Amino acid sequence: MSASDAKVLSTEPLMIRDAKWTTLIKTTYTDPNGKERTWESAQRQTRPKNSLIDGVGIVAILEKSTGPELLLQKQFRPPIDKVTIEVPAGLVDEGESPETCALRELKEETGYVGETAGEGFGVSPVMFNDPGFCNTNLNMIHVTVDMSKPENKAPKPELEENEFIECFSVPLKDLYAQCRQLENEGFAIDARVGTLAEGIEIARRWKL
Template structure:
């Protein structure tokens, strides 16, 4: 059996990017004073894709599939050139102009996984890597009714540059499964890793 398409990507090269050619990000230099009044500078990156009058860039989607064997977290595998690895991620995407966070989550879930769902809960605004970039998002819990006909054999609606494999992992064993996948060479997205850590903390402290 041949490798799935997401695993057939091949890293070719890396080099400097002229700012005038950047479509998605830009580098910025911030000047500030620390608590002692000392003036300092900080290099960081900013997205150029955030819609006007919108406070966030995108969403991460938490979808639990209630199967006969128990609840499973819907995940996906996708090659990410910045780290030259296939990453284990939750479904996610950028917000379109005039779109709510919840609308974005439902749309992206359908496009990336084929599942039709209903947004039920939205997190606080989360910053992915605030020491480096201003990128932020909301995590949205989207409920998928597995009894609906449209969710029996979901088919993603991927763009021509998207190569994503969807799969699910039992919630109870998420932490161990992420460790296993890391050992196999996959990279673990921080959102998935944090969910796994949260489950382990809940077990330990019987929350």
Template sequence: MSLESCEVVSREPLMLRDAKWVKLVKTVYTDPHSTTRDWESAERCTRPVGVNYDGVGIVAILERPGSSPELLLQKQFRPPIGKITIEVPAGLVDANETAEECALRELYEETGYRGEIAEQDKSCLMFNDPGMCNTNLHMVHVKIDLDKEENKNPKPQLEDNEFIECFTVPLKDLYTECRRLEKDGYAIDARVGTLAEGFEIARKWKFLQ
């Protein structure tokens, strides 16, 4: 079996009473001219009480002696778009868990790797699609030392409904790899695409060589 065998079987409207993970919301607001308007959006039902974000995305860098750094990526079939998507490891935060703790836990569960938080702080709070939903996250930078014994034969701890394939891409090749993967029919997650665009902009404008 492979991710390529996944397909959308049917699609139909979902009644609000039957939704487990998301809900639709109508927001009434006033615009700059004091005109009252309506806005339809979606909200997650999973955010822990007292937490102001939903989860984390993980920029996991694999360090190989004598080699350029590589970014750990994943392939997952995403039913809403009916495609296999190229993503960074990510997950929802648990109650009483920091973003850093969430990142290390999700990294191990989805990839089997044991990582270390990099020196950089977690990112600013980022909203995935603020015109459509209130979902947000922190990006957390994690280093994976491949010299450590625990990382030589990583075994993901996936749940029954998780089907994930991991692979790596040299950071310097991320932009061209995203272009190639798109041509091959994969969907590029915005977090991955934004990283790639950032690297390409830095290269073109001489911030990176």
């Protein structure tokens, strides 16, 4: 059984009254010239009270003797009918900090136990996934995983009944090339993974 065994059977319109996770919004606003306009968008319904974010993405670096590797996942995503290459991620619970959420989700989805990075690098600025379409946002949390620790020798995910996640890792230095290869193999590249790969490649080419 793998993520690629899933498939879309049908699609149909969803009534707003039946939607659990999202709703549709029409916003009326004025442009810089004072002209009144409207905008259609989606809005997530699950953001906890007093939280600035919906969830977190996790940049989990596996510290291996052969060099740092980025922990990735394969998940089937029905909206695009493809298996997507992603970083671990999840929604925050009520009263939960982004760091706590990240370490919890990392353990549940992958089995790995990590530590958030310090020196002002642990939590990214708030990032909006697709601001022209929806209000969903997140923090990227930077986590290191010490592979010498016993708990990380044979990690065991704690997946929910509806979660089918396959974990693998890629050397950071090869991430851009691996994204190209995975796309050629038919996988979809999540924007967070692609942006990380682009950043590493830009830094390499411009010798930053």
